[in-house]
Amino acid sequence: MIARLAIASLFARALTVGMTILAIALSVALYLGVEKIRTGAKASFADTISGTDLIVGARSGSVQLLLYSVFRIGNATNNVTWESYQDIAARPEVEWIVPISLGDSHRQFRVMGTTPAFFEHYRYRRGQNLLVEDGALIADLFDAVIGADVAETLGYAVGDPIVVAHGIASFTEHDDLPFRVAGVLEKTGTPVDRTVIVSIEAIEAIHVDWRRGARIPGQSTPEAVLRDMDLTPQAITAALVGVQSPLQTFALQRAINEYREEPLLAILPGVALQELWGIVGIAETALVAISAMVVLTALIGMMATLFSSLNERRREMAILRAVGAGPGTILGLLVTEAMLMAASGAVLGMAIVYAVLGVARAQIDSAFGLWLPIDPPTLQELWVVLAVLGAGGIVSLLPAIRAYRMSVADGMMVRS
Amino acid sequence: MTAPVLSLSGVRYAWPGRTAFSIEVEALSVAHGETVLLLGESGSGKSTLLSLICGTVLADQGVVAVDGQDLSQLSSSARDRFRAEWIGVIFQQFNLLPFGTVQDNIALPLRFAPTRRDRVLDVAGEAARLCSALGLPGGILTEKAARLSVGQQQRVAVARALIGEPSLIVADEPTSALDAGSQTAFLDLMFQQITACRASLLMVSHDPALGQYFDRVVRMEDVARVERRMT
Numbered sequence: 001m002i003a004r005l006a007i008a009s010l011f012a013r014a015l016t017v018g019m020t021i022l023a024i025a026l027s028v029a030l031y032l033g034v035e036k037i038r039t040g041a042k043a044s045f046a047d048t049i050s051g052t053d054l055i056v057g058a059r060s061g062s063v064q065l066l067l068y069s070v071f072r073i074g075n076a077t078n079n080v081t082w083e084s085y086q087d088i089a090a091r092p093e094v095e096w097i098v099p100i101s102l103g104d105s106h107r108q109f110r111v112m113g114t115t116p117a118f119f120e121h122y123r124y125r126r127g128q129n130l131l132v133e134d135g136a137l138i139a140d141l142f143d144a145v146i147g148a149d150v151a152e153t154l155g156y157a158v159g160d161p162i163v164v165a166h167g168i169a170s171f172t173e174h175d176d177l178p179f180r181v182a183g184v185l186e187k188t189g190t191p192v193d194r195t196v197i198v199s200i201e202a203i204e205a206i207h208v209d210w211r212r213g214a215r216i217p218g219q220s221t222p223e224a225v226l227r228d229m230d231l232t233p234q235a236i237t238a239a240l241v242g243v244q245s246p247l248q249t250f251a252l253q254r255a256i257n258e259y260r261e262e263p264l265l266a267i268l269p270g271v272a273l274q275e276l277w278g279i280v281g282i283a284e285t286a287l288v289a290i291s292a293m294v295v296l297t298a299l300i301g302m303m304a305t306l307f308s309s310l311n312e313r314r315r316e317m318a319i320l321r322a323v324g325a326g327p328g329t330i331l332g333l334l335v336t337e338a339m340l341m342a343a344s345g346a347v348l349g350m351a352i353v354y355a356v357l358g359v360a361r362a363q364i365d366s367a368f369g370l371w372l373p374i375d376p377p378t379l380q381e382l383w384v385v386l387a388v389l390g391a392g393g394i395v396s397l398l399p400a401i402r403a404y405r406m407s408v409a410d411g412m413m414v415r416s
Numbered sequence: 417m418t419a420p421v422l423s424l425s426g427v428r429y430a431w432p433g434r435t436a437f438s439i440e441v442e443a444l445s446v447a448h449g450e451t452v453l454l455l456g457e458s459g460s461g462k463s464t465l466l467s468l469i470c471g472t473v474l475a476d477q478g479v480v481a482v483d484g485q486d487l488s489q490l491s492s493s494a495r496d497r498f499r500a501e502w503i504g505v506i507f508q509q510f511n512l513l514p515f516g517t518v519q520d521n522i523a524l525p526l527r528f529a530p531t532r533r534d535r536v537l538d539v540a541g542e543a544a545r546l547c548s549a550l551g552l553p554g555g556i557l558t559e560k561a562a563r564l565s566v567g568q569q570q571r572v573a574v575a576r577a578l579i580g581e582p583s584l585i586v587a588d589e590p591t592s593a594l595d596a597g598s599q600t601a602f603l604d605l606m607f608q609q610i611t612a613c614r615a616s617l618l619m620v621s622h623d624p625a626l627g628q629y630f631d632r633v634v635r636m637e638d639v640a641r642v643e644r645r646m647t
Binding site for chain 2 (some may be wrong): 004005006009011012133315318319320321322323324325326328330411412413
């Protein structure tokens with residue numbers, strides 16, 4: 001009956017109690033939401049590349065190599081010569097190898113030169129293939145395949161012309177040699193969506209008349225001549241490698257890292273990702289800490305509400321004392337109330353997270369390429385709810401102890 | 417002759433820590449089934465006296481015994497339990513938990529008093545019987561206490577004090593919030609039920625006109641000496 005009275009008492013103060021619960025619910029929703037996005041982003045990052053055993057590039061840092069080769073973030077400091085590429089390709093451990101050439105852009109999107117093998121071997125989200133939504137893959141030298149975001153943002157369709165700019169965020173354009181959109185890829189939620197893919201020969205072709213990043217004055221090789229030239233690249237930015245057997249991965253990695261002709265770096269994508277998490281971890285921790293603080297703030301708000309309710313509830317406590325309730329019962333009543341509020345807040349917060357996920361999941365995916373799964377609450381989330389409940393109980397102890405003292409001093413008589 | 421329901425002897429009490437206020441009660445007793453009116457102005461130490469009788473404060477000296485039990489022999493939680501078992505309390509007003517139903521409020525002391533609970537065979541039935549005996553409308557049991565008029569609330573408070581037949585009813589100016597007309601009706605009904613329960617009544621009031629209802633009238637200044645020193 002005491003629990004029933006506690007609930008009735010909470011209902012009687014529905015407005016303040018409701019606001020307190022709402023504050024707790026929003027803070028819990030924020031915390032759980034941050035957690036969901038954090039784990040979702042991690043999974044999404046990890047899903048960006050699968051099936052690739054090694055990434056090879058010029059010697060730099062493994063995180064840097066991973067970022068520019070897979071995530072199109074930052075730039076390569078150096079290239080890999082075509083000879084080195086061929087040497088690696090010729091090794092017996094290598095099952096397949098795909099060259100990547102980066103450095104040009106189209107509007108805000110990166111242009112990547114590669115071979116048709118890219119479409120065969122690049123895998124994302126646990127082994128899914130890239131699929132063409134509209135049009136076809138690269139057939140001609142000046143064909144381009146664009147990612148879903150590129151098509152959507154720039155409103156491109158199959159057959160549209162594309163002029164590639166030299167470098168990134170640059171005003172010099174390869175306007176003499178326009179490309180044609182041959183195909184649009186299906187949405188993947190990976191950086192491929194924001195990439196213009198052309199053949200590696202085309203990258204070579206548009207740079208025939210260029211030296212050291214600038215156009216050679218007065219020189220302009222006609223398209224017909226280009227088509228007859230040998231467009232084997234001099235250098236590439238990086239290469240994705242698949243090995244014959246996973247057991248050979250480390251041997252091949254060591255061989256590439258000790259390659260004598262040129263300083264190279266081979267990384268395991270998974271390991272580099274872990275390193276990346278190590279770096280991002282600080283920001284992540286800060287984010288989690290901030291949202292935990294918000295939860296704490298909401299709980300302290302509840303404590304303030306409990307404190308301010310004590311005076312108006314002196315009468316209630318006196319009645320309970322008169323009918324034989326001890327001060328301990330009154331303490332228990334306040335703690336019970338607080339924990340009921342905290343529990344309702346936590347459960348409501350969880351419901352808010354699921355509701356928002358249910359409504360906004362598609363938008364989040366299309367806006368940020370982040371696919372957040374709707375799973376039953378994880379053990380960790382249940383721990384969060386329990387922690388909120390426990391913290392609610394602890395926080396309520398202060399006002400509860402004050403109520404205890406007041407009810408000892410007042411007894412059944414309310415002195416004002 | 418059985419022991420009195422209430423007896424105080426040589427009691428001294430001073431509120432701790434505050435402006436010196438102390439009360440001395442040489443002797444006061446209420447016999448079984450007796451109804452006693454304690455007359456006193458406000459500030460005459462009535463509240464302190466009631467707190468001593470109910471065991472929410474403990475006398476510094478002397479003996480406060482209810483039903484033969486010296487309260488100072490009990491631990492504070494045992495005193496709370498003892499109060500729940502043997503004493504029914506009626507305040508001046510605001511007797512009820514506003515968010516509870518009338519039945520919740522009437523049954524409230526039983527929650528803290530297992531023996532008293534066992535004396536009531538059917539809580540809902542007994543609550544209904546008391547309500548109708550006190551002239552409350554049928555169906556009031558499920559009403560929220562906050563919706564009742566002051567007069568109704570005071571009657572519900574009487575029902576709560578009487579349920580499970582405690583031996584002593586302590587009432588602190590229960591009629592002062594009522595108008596003169598309903599005072600009489602209220603007191604008539606209350607006395608009927610207290611007599612039916614064979615309980616004793618100690619009621620404090622400042623109104624000498626109420627004396628006619630009681631077996632005995634005691635003036636506060638005759639039994640208690642209050643000392644108030646300004647500091």
